[in-house]
Every structure is written in structure tokens, then in C-alpha cells.
Amino acid sequence: MTTTAPPTPRRPRALLTAALPAPGAPRLLALSWLIKTVGSGLYLTTSTLFFTRVVGLPVHQVATALTTAGIAALAGAVPLGKLADRYGPRRTYTALLAIQFATMAALAFARTFPVFAGLILVFLLAEQGSTAARGALVATAGEGAERVRLRAYLRVVTNIGITIGAAASALVIQADSKTGYMVLLWCTALTYPAAAVPLRRLRAPKPEPELAAEKSPRRGSGWQVLRDRRYAVITLICGVLSLQAQVLSFAVPLWVLEHTEAPRVLVSAMVTVNTVMVICLQIRFSRGAEDNARAAAMCRAAGLALLASCALASFTAGLSGWQAVTLLLLFAAALTLGELWLSAGSFGLSFNLAPDHMHGQYQGFFSLGRGTATALAPALIATLCLGDHPRVGWLVLGTLFAAAGVAAPWALRVRGAPGRTPGTHA
Secondary structure, eight states: OOOOOOOOOOHHHHHHHHHSOOTTHHHHHHHHHHHHHHHHHHHHHHHHHHHHHTSOOOHHHHHHHHHHHHHHHGGGHHHHHHHHHHHOHHHHHHHHHHHHHHHHHHHTTOOSHHHHHHHHHHHHHHHHHHHHHHHHHHHHTOOHHHHHHHHHHHHHHHHHHHHHHHHHHHHHHHHTOHHHHHHHHHHHHHHHHHHHTGGGGSOOOOOOHHHHHHHSOOTTGGGGGGGOHHHHHHHHHHHHHTTHHHIIIIIHHHHHHHHOBSOTTHHHHHHHHHHHHHHHHHHHHTTTTTSHHHHHHHHHHHHHHHHHHHHHHHTTTTOBHHHHHHHHHHHHHHHHHHHHHHHHHHHHHHHHTSOTTOHHHHHHHHHHHHHHHHHHHHHHHHHHHSSSOHHHHHHHHHHHHHHHHHHHHHHTTSOOSTTOOOSSOO
8 A cells, every 4th residue: 555645845935935025016126126236236346447448437537427426416316206206106216217227328338528427427316316216116015014124125135136246247357358348237237127127017006195185286295305304303313324334335445454454355254244144134123113213223223333333443453363353353243233223223214204195205305314425425434534543533433323323212302394294103
């Protein structure tokens, strides 16, 4: 007599399902974002090489165009976010992806500085607007904890996508050929329309009463975010804390190579520590951020963790051997803890304190904090941490982080815009 073995549980499939966002809009958004961030990884690692070796521009012209365009593009954040409120975030985001594809593809044929600078300006304007539109799109995919968890998941996807893109570009960088850089630029451009494909299956959100009321003229309501003092303070606080991103990308390589005796490979190890921690811990750290008080407490914890990381960095000046390696790895871990808490807290506050029918303009305004920090960070960090008195500079930077973090719970008591009803109570 033959017996039939009992079916084995589909454990790998169950684990995969648990690791993915919920079916429907969250999963489609994650797929779209993965495609786009793979393109970001390709662009970030090879764009400067393309502009200098293929376009033929000197490094100082490339830096000037990127800096100027980056600052100018900040002006488009709120107006483009308002378009997402008016015409719908999916439609606006898709249109901006199309503009980014067109400008990225056109860069392949740019050979003069004015053409390059003009295309970069349009590209960064569209990128600034897509940040606001994407935030509004996330807001339509859920509420409260579900919304914050999706935003945290997208941050994990960001790290995975950029890592994939950076790894894929390694062969092209090794070959160092103009043809290779050209092909990679076209592949990057194609990720923008590819990222729009999953969005076609998203259902447009049902119009809300507030949306209908928004169509009727109301005095002063069109730019409400500009009158919301509480949101402005939170944006400033999170902007100051977001300087930490430039610490890892700008300060760490120069600090390790020029101010310590640690092995150069440690720079890659520190980036790996950061990436792995974000991928493994971001969703867990974001639990509870749908509550404003807890989200503000997360920002406070972020500031204190960043203070600890800066203090650790200050002690590594001139160190060598295992002492430098140990302290720098602890520095990377503390810096990443601050990043995790900041991301979670800013996810919650940026959504919770915005009216449900104005997420486009509010997300656009919130992006100004990080955008301004990105523009100012190189000069500030170079002066404080890489200047004549780096040990004191690190402590000053850490104190700035701590002060901003401690101010976050207080900022919730600042009065918001008159007559404004946030999506979640403060």
C-alpha cells in the first residue's frame, strides 16, 4: 500500500509574501519605485564621469551647473506639488517622469555648457516636483500606520534599488569607454517610463468632500502651507537633521582618508553598515510614527543619536589600527540609528500634519528642508568637520543635531494654519 506524503508548507512563498507590501496600490508603488531607484543608482555613480568624459565639460562647470540648478529647482517644489493636488498625484507624477525621460535622453546629445545647464535645470525641476507628487501618491494609498509603513518600505526599496544600480554600473566604470557611458545614460533614461508602467494599474482615489470644496474659490486657501507655522517649524527641524545624509556621503570619505590612519577600505565598510541597517531596520523603526507625539520623539532620538555619532567621530582624529576601525564603525552605526529615527519621525509628521486634500503642496514644502540642507551641507560640513579645528567642529555639528531633535516635541505646540484640519490629530 502506498501512502501520500503530506504537502510541505510553502514557507519560502509565505516569507516572500510577508516581506512584500500589501497587494494593490502599495505593491505597485514599490515596484515603480524600485525601477526608478535602480536608475538613480546608475545615474549617481556615472553621471559626473559622463558629463566630463563624454560631454567634455570641465569639472568646475559641471559642479556649477548642478549646484545652481539644484538651488533653483527648489522654487518648483510647492507649485508642482499644488499641481498634484489639482490634477491628481498619479497623473502629475507620470507627466514628470516623462519630462525626466526626455531631458535625460537629450543629455546624451548635449555638448555645450548652456545646453547642459538648461537640461539639468529642467531635469531637477521635474525631480523636485516628482518628490512632492510621489508623496501625495503615497498618501492616497493608505492612512495612519499603513501610510507610514509604506513610506518606510519605499525607503528600504530605495537602498536596494540604488545598490543594484551602482553594482550594475561597476563594469562600465571599469571599462571607462564613451560608448559604455552613453549606453548607461540611455538605460537610466528608460527607467523613468518603465517606472510609470505599474502606475497605470492604480485606481484613482475617489473625490473627497474637501476636494469638491477646494474647487470653489476660497480666499487664501490655495497656498495654505505657506501660512502653516507649525509645518514650517517641523520642516526646518527635519531639514537640519537631514544634514546627516551628507555626513556619510561627503564627510566620511575625506575624514577617513585625510584625518585618520584607518584603512581606506573602511569607507566602503561604513557605507555597507549603513545600507544593511536601513534595509533590515527601517520598517521596524517606523512603527508608531502615525502618532504625532511618538513621531516627534523619534526626531528627538535622532538628534541625540547624531550627537553621539559626531562625538565618536571627533575622537578618531589621528587614530590608527583597531581603535580607529572600532570607533568609526560605531560612528557609522550611531549615524544610521539617527537616520532611521529621523526617517520614521519625518514620515509620520510630514503626512499627519498635512490636510488630506493638500498633500501635494505640503509634501513639496517639506522637501524644501532636505533640499536646502543638501545645497548647504558641503560648505557647512567642510568648514566644521574638515577645517582647522575638526574635533570642535564635529561637536558643534552634533550639538546642532541635538538642539534640532530636542525642539521637535515642542514644535507640535506651535499653532498651525488658521482653519486647517490635519489628516491626523496633533
